[in-house]
Amino acid sequence: MQINEATVRKIAKLARIKVTDQEAKSLEGELSSILSWVEQLNEVDTDGVEPLTSVVETTMKKREDVVTDGGYAQRVTKNAPLSEDNFFVVPKVVE
Amino acid sequence: MPDLLDLSIAEAREGLDNGDFSAKEYTQSHLNEIESANKALNAYILETPEKALEMAANSDERMAKGEAGLLEGIPLGIKDLFCTDGVRTTACSHILDGFVPPYESTVTENLWNAGAVMLGKLNLDEFAMGSSNETSHYGEVVNPWRRDGDDAKLVPGGSSGGSASAVAAHLCVAATATDTGGSIRQPAAFTGTVGLKPTYGRVSRWGTIAFASSLDQAGPITRSVEDAAIMLQVMASHDAKDTTSVDIAVPDYRKELAGKVKGMTIGIPKEYRVDGMSEEIEALWQQGIEWYKDAGAKIVEVSLPHTKYALPAYYIVAPAEASSNLARYDGVKYGLRVEGDTIDGMYENTRAEGFGDEVKRRILMGTYVLSAGYYDAYYLKAQKVRTRIKQDFDEAFKNVDVMLTPTTPSPAFAMGEKSGDPLEMYLNDIFTVTVNMAGLPGISVPAGMSSSGLPLGLQLIGKPFDEGTLLKAGQVIEQAAGELPKPTKWWA
Numbered sequence: 001m002q003i004n005e006a007t008v009r010k011i012a013k014l015a016r017i018k019v020t021d022q023e024a025k026s027l028e029g030e031l032s033s034i035l036s037w038v039e040q041l042n043e044v045d046t047d048g049v050e051p052l053t054s055v056v057e058t059t060m061k062k063r064e065d066v067v068t069d070g071g072y073a074q075r076v077t078k079n080a081p082l083s084e085d086n087f088f089v090v091p092k093v094v095e
Numbered sequence: 096m097p098d099l100l101d102l103s104i105a106e107a108r109e110g111l112d113n114g115d116f117s118a119k120e121y122t123q124s125h126l127n128e129i130e131s132a133n134k135a136l137n138a139y140i141l142e143t144p145e146k147a148l149e150m151a152a153n154s155d156e157r158m159a160k161g162e163a164g165l166l167e168g169i170p171l172g173i174k175d176l177f178c179t180d181g182v183r184t185t186a187c188s189h190i191l192d193g194f195v196p197p198y199e200s201t202v203t204e205n206l207w208n209a210g211a212v213m214l215g216k217l218n219l220d221e222f223a224m225g226s227s228n229e230t231s232h233y234g235e236v237v238n239p240w241r242r243d244g245d246d247a248k249l250v251p252g253g254s255s256g257g258s259a260s261a262v263a264a265h266l267c268v269a270a271t272a273t274d275t276g277g278s279i280r281q282p283a284a285f286t287g288t289v290g291l292k293p294t295y296g297r298v299s300r301w302g303t304i305a306f307a308s309s310l311d312q313a314g315p316i317t318r319s320v321e322d323a324a325i326m327l328q329v330m331a332s333h334d335a336k337d338t339t340s341v342d343i344a345v346p347d348y349r350k351e352l353a354g355k356v357k358g359m360t361i362g363i364p365k366e367y368r369v370d371g372m373s374e375e376i377e378a379l380w381q382q383g384i385e386w387y388k389d390a391g392a393k394i395v396e397v398s399l400p401h402t403k404y405a406l407p408a409y410y411i412v413a414p415a416e417a418s419s420n421l422a423r424y425d426g427v428k429y430g431l432r433v434e435g436d437t438i439d440g441m442y443e444n445t446r447a448e449g450f451g452d453e454v455k456r457r458i459l460m461g462t463y464v465l466s467a468g469y470y471d472a473y474y475l476k477a478q479k480v481r482t483r484i485k486q487d488f489d490e491a492f493k494n495v496d497v498m499l500t501p502t503t504p505s506p507a508f509a510m511g512e513k514s515g516d517p518l519e520m521y522l523n524d525i526f527t528v529t530v531n532m533a534g535l536p537g538i539s540v541p542a543g544m545s546s547s548g549l550p551l552g553l554q555l556i557g558k559p560f561d562e563g564t565l566l567k568a569g570q571v572i573e574q575a576a577g578e579l580p581k582p583t584k585w586w587a
Contacts, residue, residue: 008459015418015462016425016439017455018447030517031460037518038407038473044480051478052485054339055295055309055534056559061338075197081432088427091438 002032099124100265104169104322107268111158111168118154118168122147122212125170129214129266135586138261140175140233141183142215150212157210165329167210172267174258175216176223177203177313178302182213186304187231188221190449191430200302201334202271202313209329214267218257221451222421223278223306226523228256229514230453238286238507239264239582243548249507252282252523258316259286263582269317269326273303275310276409277527280539283316284502284552287541287579289569290316291323292527294559295534296341298327299334307416308339310409310531320540320569324348327562343560351563356571357391359564362495366402367526369504376501376551379543383499383553386575387568397491397498401483405529408484410521411464411477412532417454418461424449456517485533488556497568498556500526502539506549526554536562540572541579550579 008027012019019027073086082089099121102110110116126144133139147170154168178184178196185191199207207213220230227250228236236256238249240263251260255272259282262270272279274292283290291314298313305311315326328348334340363384368377384394426432426445433448435441450458464473491498504525513520530537536559539552553572557565 003463007463011459011462011466014466015458016442016446017450017458018443019455023455027456027459030456031463033518034410034460035463038411038477041404041407041411041476041480044401044404044483046476046479046483049479049482051475052481053478055485056339056341058296058339058341061335063335078197079194079429081426081430090427091435091441093438 003035004028100128102268103319104166104268104317104325107169108167112163118151118158118212119148121168122151122170122214125214125267132264132266132586136237136239136260136264136266137234138218138236138257138264138266139172139215140185140187140218140231140257143182143213146182147212147214150207154210154212164208164210165325166206168212169210169268170212170214171206172214172217172258172261172270173203174219174255174271174273176219176273176304177271178304179203179213179216182216184216184304185232186222187219187233188449188451188454189232189431190424190446194429196302198302201299201332201336202303202330205329205332206271211329217261217270220254220256221454222304222417223254223273223275224417224453224457225253226277226281226520227508227513228253228282229510230451232451235510236260239586240286240507240549241583241585247509249549250285250510252285252507254278255282255316259283259288259290262286262288262316262318264586269315269322271313271330272316273311273313274531275306275413276531277524279314279316280502280527280537280552280554281523283539284550285507287550287582288316288318289320289323289541290314290539291327291562291566292530292537293327293331293562294536296339297331297536297560297562299332299337299340301334301336305420307413308420309416310413312531320566320573321349321352323538323569324352324566341560346563348563348566352567352570354567356387356568359392359497359568360495361387361392361394361568362397362491362498363394364397364399364402364491364498364500366399367500369525373505375545376504379551379553380499380501383542383572386571387499389575390571395495397495399487399491399529401480401487402529404480405484405532406521406525408477408480409524409528409532410460411473412481414457414461415465415474416461418458418465421454421458453517481532484529488533488535492558496558496564500554500556502526502552502554506545506547506551530556535559536565538565538569540569542572542576544580548580
């Protein structure tokens with residue numbers, strides 16, 4: 001599977017990572033060679049095979065839908081690069 | 096008195112209990128060693144001497160009161176992937192600059208509750224993505240081992256390179272590590288240490304920075320199989336905070352060590368005899384087989400037909416899960432932020448500057464295989480192949496107790512030797528990655544030396560939650576291999 005530079009740019013946009021022209025070029029080759037390599041999986045007959053969703057046979061554990069933690073906004077926002085009154089601050093998103 | 100730095104956990108516990116030395120003295124000897132060695136090895140990226148001495152003093156107090164825990168006064172290194180309350184945790188990524196967790200991971204919490212002492216945080220490949228510890232934002236880790244008559248710096252393996260290097264150079268008694276595709280076992284093999292990856296679900300993942308959630312599992316790196324048993328005893332627990340943590344009682348692993356290997360059946364998977372396997376790895380494997388025969392075990396060949404597909408399937412599943420897990424690093428909640436004109440611009444700038452090349456490569460690969468129109472062809476297909484891999488193991492384990500394989504296709508390589516080609520680097524995990532894909536436990540035990548004078552490891556693969564048998568069988572290799580050479584102390 002070969003992917004082109006435009007595809008690299010599209011997925012970089014989806015992943016929210018800015019790439020330079022030079023990076024896009026080298027990623028085009030690297031990702032193409034990895035994707036070609038994984039193509040050998042098509043040799044495996046997986047008709048009627050269920051995808052593995054859990055390596056250990058268990059049922060999902062559930063608990064009561066109640067608040068068990070919280071009430072310390074200051075601790076939550078302490079590591080934020082920018083915060084005000086225990087809110088995270090981001091660039092303006094609504095005009 | 097023997098050198099304190101050479102003691103195993105079991106020996107140190109005895110010395111502490113007998114009052115031969117205090118926890119403070121024992122910790123101080125390690126702090127001194129780190130001070131003189133770390134500049135050359137770069138195993139620790141953060142040393143916490145004050146905290147260590149305070150914890151050691153508390154251990155001395157508890158011992159005086161007769162309240163010693165299983166790891167009381169034992170100084171450990173902690174891979175910088177485990178969140179430690181009030182102590183900087185970065186996953187060795189620029190994007191987590193200055194992050195100080197307000198909580199403690201379950202694994203480290205278990206260790207401190209058992210009386211262990213933290214010496215500091217250990218280096219790793221950025222976000223645990225790598226097999227050589229060359230992708231860390233804090234620089235490469237150096238392997239204490241060198242080839243005979245050669246000063247070239249060798250990699251310690253990865254991603255738990257700091258853990259392996261620190262344990263091999265006696266900069267801690269034991270270390271925590273994590274394994275997503277081989278990140279405990281491969282560095283253990285490269286440094287002549289013991290590395291144990293437990294069954295998925297045996298050890299809580301809560302508070303451990305996530306890479307690929309369906310594969311990640313924490314375990315110890317130690318200098319003996321018995322020490323690995325003691326560490327696992329404390330690290331393993333059922334944890335309500337991790338829904339994949341399994342509610343099965345933790346057995347007494349040290350008791351299981353005393354069991355007999357006689358009459359056990361050891362499987363030799365024929366598909367691991369890969370093309371181009373070096374003669375010395377082949378010979379080491381054969382030697383292992385002979386050791387088990389001598390111990391009275393039965394050897395049978397088994398077949399795991401989908402072995403060769405494990406690595407390519409891994410390089411779909413792991414990047415896909417990583418792209419999702421790493422979406423949280425956005426310059427808003429913690430770590431690095433690089434401003435931009437818009438909120439998207441800020442995200443893109445932050446993530447461009449904050450992530451290294453290998454991490455970016457995997458996020459983009461993961462984003463691609465999960466994107467509209469490709470999900471079935473890649474991710475779903477890989478998860479189906481994974482079922483096939485697991486079925487192979489289920490079938491083979493009907494007839495054998497454990498499987499024996501080499502841990503790595505080669506001994507430690509030189510820095511820069513494989514960092515130019517991602518695919519060549521990925522092939523390092525060819526013998527270890529199947530175990531993660533099937534969620535099984537695996538252990539690497541030092542078994543011999545290469546012709547160039549470097550350590551080599553053999554891997555044992557066990558049935559789910561049968562770490563006890565794995566450890567018991569691991570001791571056969573340890574005992575048969577006998578006293579192996581130690582690295583020459585060129586760094587002090």
